[in-house]
Amino acid sequence: MFLYVRGEMAHAQERIAAALNEAYEANLVGRNILGTDFSVDIVLTWGAGAYIVGEETALIESLEGHRGCLGSAAVLPGRQGPLHEAHRGQQRGDALQPAVDHEPRRHEVPRHRHRDLARHTSHRPVGPCAQPRRVRGPQGSTTFRDLIESPDYGGGIREGHELKMFIPGGASAPWFFPEHLDLPLEAREVGPQGSMLGSGAVVVMDDSTDAVRACLRVVRFFARESCGKCTPCREGTTWEEQILTRILEGHGRPSDIELLLDVADNISPGPYPVASHEAAGLDAVPFPPRQTTICPLGPSSVAPITSALRRFRSEFTDKITLRDPIPVVSEPSTNEGVRNG
Numbered sequence: 001m002f003l004y005v006r007g008e009m010a011h012a013q014e015r016i017a018a019a020l021n022e023a024y025e026a027n028l029v030g031r032n033i034l035g036t037d038f039s040v041d042i043v044l045t046w047g048a049g050a051y052i053v054g055e056e057t058a059l060i061e062s063l064e065g066h067r068g069c070l071g072s073a074a075v076l077p078g079r080q081g082p083l084h085e086a087h088r089g090q091q092r093g094d095a096l097q098p099a100v101d102h103e104p105r106r107h108e109v110p111r112h113r114h115r116d117l118a119r120h121t122s123h124r125p126v127g128p129c130a131q132p133r134r135v136r137g138p139q140g141s142t143t144f145r146d147l148i149e150s151p152d153y154g155g156g157i158r159e160g161h162e163l164k165m166f167i168p169g170g171a172s173a174p175w176f177f178p179e180h181l182d183l184p185l186e187a188r189e190v191g192p193q194g195s196m197l198g199s200g201a202v203v204v205m206d207d208s209t210d211a212v213r214a215c216l217r218v219v220r221f222f223a224r225e226s227c228g229k230c231t232p233c234r235e236g237t238t239w240e241e242q243i244l245t246r247i248l249e250g251h252g253r254p255s256d257i258e259l260l261l262d263v264a265d266n267i268s269p270g271p272y273p274v275a276s277h278e279a280a281g282l283d284a285v286p287f288p289p290r291q292t293t294i295c296p297l298g299p300s301s302v303a304p305i306t307s308a309l310r311r312f313r314s315e316f317t318d319k320i321t322l323r324d325p326i327p328v329v330s331e332p333s334t335n336e337g338v339r340n341g
């Protein structure tokens with residue numbers, strides 16, 4: 001059995017290695033566990049850090065010491081064996097991670113407890129909330145407003161500020177705005193409104209947040225995480241990062257907004273999922289997006305761009321210096337100066 005930790009998470013690696021050593025010493029792992037005839041070894045391994053190693057073939061590539069990039073489908077877990085079982089377990093939702101998240105002292109959860117956990121929704125408001133922490137609420141009735149504002153959950157936006165926007169499902173989800181606060185934390189409600197619940201991390205941003213800077217932070221993450229396999233993602237995310245950087249640094253060009261949307265359209269063609277903007281008379285585009293890439297990382301980089309541009313376009317245009325064209329005057333040259341000299 002393998003435990004895979006991202007390369008840059010050194011602290012997590014140390015903690016897991018220490019726990020694993022303790023488990024071996026206590027004979028909870030290894031040969032003839034607790035005197036039984038059952039044996040299992042757990043190998044802790046880590047890669048260089050890449051979003052795509054959450055996909056099976058890329059994970060196997062990385063485990064084998066190669067670059068964390070999509071591999072051949074021929075190495076996909078077979079029809080039997082431990083990898084196949086692990087894959088089936090993942091599909092059935094048997095992964096222990098959600099249980100471990102909420103009840104860190106329990107490393108194993110009886111199967112019936114999964115049913116209880118399934119009736120709850122688990123999210124983590126991050127950002128300028130009074131209590132940014134992982135919380136669990138009843139599924140179906142918990143809303144984003146509960147999650148962000150309730151004293152039992154996020155505790156509200158810090159004093160003196162107001163909510164500007166929030167990302168309901170981690171960096172890859174299209175943004176929501178104050179009028180979406182009363183939506184329940186349910187995929188079937190959130191999807192038609194133009195976003196998704198994704199990882200469960202709700203990124204909260206208050207009125208002190210610069211929409212362009214926030215957009216760049218998210219895009220830069222995806223540009224750096226791109227494994228480079230697909231051209232639209234490899235080139236497109238880098239272009240997006242470069243264009244946003246020059247806008248922020250005051251070197252933006254008047255054509256940059258259209259260029260950004262054009263690059264985004266090459267990664268995810270057609271209307272990209274986005275929340276409604278009632279004041280502007282714009283309807284929501286439902287999730288999910290289309291993609292020209294193998295995995296959803298590339299299209300994820302488009303979410304902050306289309307969300308921010310739909311709602312805060314003026315923040316982009318304000319940063320773009322609309323210079324007058326430099327006049328080019330053609331005058332006949334004279335050699336008078338040379339002759340006089």
Ligand code: SF4
Nearest residue numbers: 227229230233293295
């Ligand atoms: S979209 Fe393509 S290039 Fe980008 S991370 Fe996924 S597989 Fe790699």
